[in-house]
Amino acid sequence: MLFTPRRIGSVTIPNRTVFLAHETGFAEDGLPTERDAAYYAARARGGVGLIVGPSSMLVHPSASNPMYASGYDPDVIPRLKMIADAVHEHGTKVFAQLQHTGGEDTGEHAMRETWAPSAVPSEFGYEMPKRMEREDIEEVKLGFAKTAEHVKQGNLDGLELKAGHDGILRQFLSPKYNTRDDDYGGSIDNRVRLVNEVVEAIRDRVGEEFPVGIRLTLDEMEEGGYDYDYAVEVIRRLHPSLDFIDSDIATISKLHITDAPMHAPLGYTSEYYGAAREEVDIPVIAAGRINDLTKANDVLEEGRADFVGMCRQLIADADTVRKVRRGADEEVTHCIACNQNCLGGIHTNGHVGCIQTPRSGRETRIPHIEDREPASTPRDVLVVGGGPAGLSFAVTAADLGHQVTIRERETELGGQSNIATRVDSRQEFGDAVRNLKNQLGNRDVTVETDTEVVPEDVDPNAWDDVIVAIGASESQPDLQGPDxxxxxxxxxxxxxxxxxxxxxxxxxxxxxxxxxxxxxxxxxxxxxxxxxxxxxxxxxxxxxxxxxxxxxxxxxxxxxxxxxxxxxxxxxxxxxxxxxxxxxxxxxxxxxRREARTGLAGALEEQGFAAGSVHRIGDCVAPRLIDKAIYDGEMLARELST
CATH class of the missing domain: 3.50.50.60 (FAD/NAD(P)-binding domain)
Structure with missing residues (x-):
């Protein structure tokens, strides 16, 4: 079923895969950029059926956040057209996500108070929000309507309202965050009122045929918050013109549940979206650590959802759908839920990315490997070390036409990741190496394990380049002794x-x-x-x-x-x-801390290798995280092919 079309409202989605909404960090001055367009286009080229993005387009200045596009600003329209054109070129549909962050944000950027249904602080933040007055509520409704109109004028195919792990719409639904005693609080009917009035205001602007859905948290998982049974009552009261439900769980204060790391099993939220599917006749989008399309298809076949949402998987490998569709399953780079460069990248690099995929989030700077011409002069290259850096280099260099030999002193390839995976909860970390080894197996690369490389054994006349990727060692502690x-x-x-x-x-x-x-x-x-x-x-x-x-x-x-x-x-x-x-x-x-193994490269240079033909990558340059090792390897392979 995964590759069959399915309608959402009036729009036919070409297959059942959805790239879920998330921050990218590419917005500038409150507007999407060419980097957004290139990022989404890469996933459309990769075969996904529907993209939900731009994510969290803000509907009102009271929800100011520099990471999100200001959807209420008319200047957003040409930027949305740019994204729509880039995505539609590949036959993929694209919906924007609309949000007001409410009390789960700070007023630091706009230097103003935050708005919320009640003066109840979020567990995520520290500010006490302002209880919204009736005129504030009317402004927010108008903001949603204007932003929806901009989305339609921007040639996107639909929109999603965010009442998920963050956002004011969920806060109005919540008995914990909504303690009002007027028409917008006190009962489920009243707490749902704002969501439904927002839908009505949007319908007045975009009509009945434009797809409008909702991303809904199905269990807040907070003390005093609502549970799944309450969410069911919300679902039963949602506006009948809504076209789909996108599943979510927890709140932003429980981001380790919403975007669970590898401690959580694959498909860990299935009981929630599966139960929600039984309550409605509109499509439900599954979400929650789905990184294998065979299991994704099982979700559909078993009737637990109508679409399968993937976020981190398609950050890790934009071509996942296209690869599986053509039978190249072993080429897929599976997400390992380390969260280092997707969630973590927003804060460390300023943009989304993936430790396994240097191109992810850098689409405007790093071309797709399929768009690169093979090296005009193939080189014979020796890679010393079969850890992430060496494997990354070998896979990319082989793709670009070089003859590559890997020599690894241990019995198994993998380097330091083989140590990390001795911890039960970190075993999935080894999939980063497993992904590279799978890809290596599909390429003509010579692999020699149990092979210690000493400088005297490396003939300068046999190799055009030697890549030293021997990693690092754990430093000796200052304290010494038998225990x-x-x-x-x-x-x-x-x-x-x-x-x-x-x-x-x-x-x-x-x-x-x-x-x-x-x-x-x-x-x-x-x-x-x-x-x-x-x-x-x-x-x-x-x-x-x-x-x-x-x-x-x-x-x-x-x-x-x-x-x-x-x-x-x-x-x-x-x-x-x-x-x-x-x-x-x-x-x-x-x-x-760790110490770089630096001796081999220097010794090889003294063996008579030509200047610039001995290269160090990864931790033997300086001990860092795995993303830098993989990046070093791929980028050097690209550089040697220019």
Whole structure:
């Protein structure tokens, strides 16, 4: 069923796949940009049936946010036409998403108060919003109507109202955030009133034939918020002219549930959209960690939804639908839900992206590999190291016509990811390497494992280029002794005592990962100088780790560093008060920073290789996160092919 057409209102969607709405970070001065158009066009080219974007187009200045387009501004119309033209060129349909952020935003950008149904602060924010007066409500309704008119004038095919994990429409529906006692509060009928009046105001502007749907949170998952049974009553009261329901769960304060990291299983929200489908006769869009189109098709065949929504999967691989449709399933780069460059990228890079796919979010700068001419002069290239950087280089270089040989000293390809995946909740992280290995298997690349490369064995006359991608090692901790261990050594089987102190000098996944690994059958004390464990992790990854640590009764000591460990006793220095305390344990495990393995590249250069023919990529340049390693590899392969 996945590749069959289906109507939403008056519009026929060519297949059942939907690219769900999300921030891109590309807006400038409140307007979508060419980067938005290129980003959406890439997914349309990749075969998706419907794109919901631009996301969260704001309907009123009281919801000012620089990351979102100002849909109420008439200047948005030509930008929407640009997006519509780019998407329609590939036969895909595109709906805009309309939103007012309400009390789940701050007034920092516009330097004004935020609006909400009641003066009830969001768990996500810290500001007390203004309780909306009747004239405010009328302004917001008018803003939705004007923005909808702009969407239609911009040649988009429909629109979606956001009453999802954030947004004022959901706040009006919620008994927690809507404590009004007038016509807009006090009962379900009154709380639904604004949504339905917004629909009516929109219909007055765009007519009955223009598709209008709603993204609806089916369970707020907050103390005092509404549950699924309440959501059903909302659904039964929604305006009859709505054309579809796009499923959502939780609120923005529970983003680790809404956009769950790899701790959550694939398809973890199916009970919600499946139950909603039984309540309505209009299409329902499934959502929630769907990254496999075979399982997506099962959702449709079993009648749990009419469309399958994917967000992070199509960020990871814009060509997912096209690849599967032509039978190239092994070419798909599957999302691993690390959230590092999609959600995290918005805050670190200023735009959406994917750790596995350098082109994602950089479509205007990095051309599609299929649009590149093969290298005019193919090169014989030796890649030393079969981790993410080396594999990324090899796949791209092979696509561009080079002859590539990989030599890896370990039995398995994968590099440091093979260590990370020893932690149960991080096993899916290995799919980043598995995706590359699958793609490597479809290319004519020679792979030699169990092969240690020493400079003397590499003949400068045999290779045009040598790519050194040998990664990094975990640094030795300052503290030494027979009962002091590095986290990598422990994850690879080094024995420790029954009671363990984990000192996190890494601050990312290494410390919390080894603590989780040990907590199942050891007494663990976690020590960090930070305010909480894993404070450099992308935010949605922290709550699941914290839940696991507390579930296993791990003692957590924050604001502390270990200054000594002797006779099974650690001295802990509070970095603020400078008080010293002691904790007893059999072993100390230190999650340290990493050191680049730099020696091989220099030694090869001394072997007589031509200047510029020895290249370092990934962690042996400087230890960083996996996205930089994959980026280094692909970009060097492209550079050598110019």
């Amino acid at each position: 002091v261990h590095r986290s990598w050594d422990v994850l690879q089987g080094e024995a420790v005592g029954g009671s363990v102190i984990v000192f996190d000098n890494n601050k990312h996944a290494a410390g919390v990962g080894v603590a989780e690994y040990l907590a199942a059958d050891h007494d663990v004390t976690f020590v960090t100088t930070s305010y909480h464990p894993g404070d450099q992790l992308e935010g949605t990854n922290v709550p699941p780790f914290m839940e696991t640590l507390y579930e296993h009764d791990v003692d957590i000591e924050t604001h502390a560093t270990v200054i000594g460990f002797e006779d099974n006793t650690a001295q802990l220095l509070n970095v603020y008060s400078e008080d010293v305390d002691t904790v007893s344990a059999d072993s100390l495990v230190v999650a340290e």
